[in-house]
């Protein structure tokens with residue numbers, strides 16, 4: 018039995034007795050701060066749900082259970098919908114510990130006892146199209162190097178002027194319509210999609226088709242059909258690019274990796290699929306949630322408008338506060354290990370909850386408050402360790418570009434209706450996000 022020993026910026030040891038948790042739905046409560054102030058103080062206490070993912074008290078906030086678990090049961094055993102038992106890791110230090118430890122924890126989901134959280138995992142674990150998200154060293158290191166270069170900080174810096182043009186054009190299209198306009202379908206979803214299509218060298222006439230394929234994700238059979246159509250499309254795209262390569266990621270992968278035999282065609286398809294599918298939803302959601310948080314915090318928004326150079330801090334706070342992707346950081350235990358006093362046995366699955374870690378009050382003062390002025394502090398929105406998001410420079414650049422352009426060009430942007438009319442993603446099995454929000458200016 019060994020204690021996990023990977024390097025971790027912070028670690029904690031407190032363990033308290035079992036506890037109960039407050040949860041209630043109330044549309045007037047808009048932030049976790051409101052929920053905490055108004056509900057926890059009223060002592061409306063229910064038992065912690067025994068099924069994960071937990072319901073969200075307000076659709077734009079992580080489940081309130083995370084707060085109580087961090088304080089009282091930081092390593093918590095819970096069932097998934099299919100009955101599988103998994104461990105939840107909720108504190109910042111412990112989440113780092115798990116994500117930074119490739120010796121005890123695996124990301125290969127094809128292991129028979131890796132508990133599946135959703136059908137998305139079934140698609141990801143398709144043997145033929147194994148993705149980076151489903152690999153351990155050494156295969157993982159080789160694959161990661163192939164893509165890393167394409168999304169490096171220097172490449173993204175070079176690409177920024179082109180990114181700015183894409184965002185400007187999309188904003189022109191938005192402004193040319195009569196408000197109120199649905200910000201999600203008319204702008205936020207198009208930004209990350211058009212940018213990744215451009216990077217991959219995909220012709221403009223195919224953009225709408227690809228957006229429609231990526232949006233189908235409600236039912237397993239529809240998702241599988243959409244996935245198959247996407248695969249067929251990618252195969253045709255590769256065939257075309259082999260004939261007439263351009264100066265884009267796919268062409269470079271064909272010339273530098275496929276032709277010399279460093280990867281085979283199936284591996285190339287997997288890489289393209291991952292880049293296409295990873296891009297859209299979380300960035301769209303962060304653009305919308307970021308706008309909402311800034312509109313809700315007028316003083317902070319006013320200061321940002323006066324001093325756009327604080328944009329880096331704003332983007333980091335949006336990432337911390339809303340996290341973006343909160344279910345993909347799960348792992349299978351490969352060797353017995355003890356975390357924060359709890360033994361996790363070989364073969365057990367755990368979720369290292371970055372959305373909970375990002376609200377850890379031991380690390381972030383007043384952690385449930387959206388505050389663009391908080392001191393710089395590493396957050397876990399992009400994960401940690403060898404699987405840390407490969408596209409983080411791209412994501413940061415996009416968010417920066419979008420917020421600067423919007424607040425320069427549309428200083429009067431506001432919600433057209435009340436915040437209660439925003440259609441948030443209300444399915445607690447999915448990440449926090451926005452489906453529809455009407456804006457005007």
Ligand code: HEM
Pocket residue numbers: 116124149150151161213291292293295296297299300303340341342345346347371397398399400401403404405406407408409411412
């Ligand atoms: C707001 C947007 C995004 C967020 C919050 C995000 C978050 C994450 C997180 C938390 C991980 C770590 C997973 C783990 O440890 O198990 C990850 C990995 C990854 N992300 Fe992102 N991601 C975002 C956008 C993207 C985009 C746009 C792409 C591709 C174009 C992408 C590609 C990847 C890849 C390939 C990995 C796996 C890296 C590896 O295993 O080495 N992500 N991402």
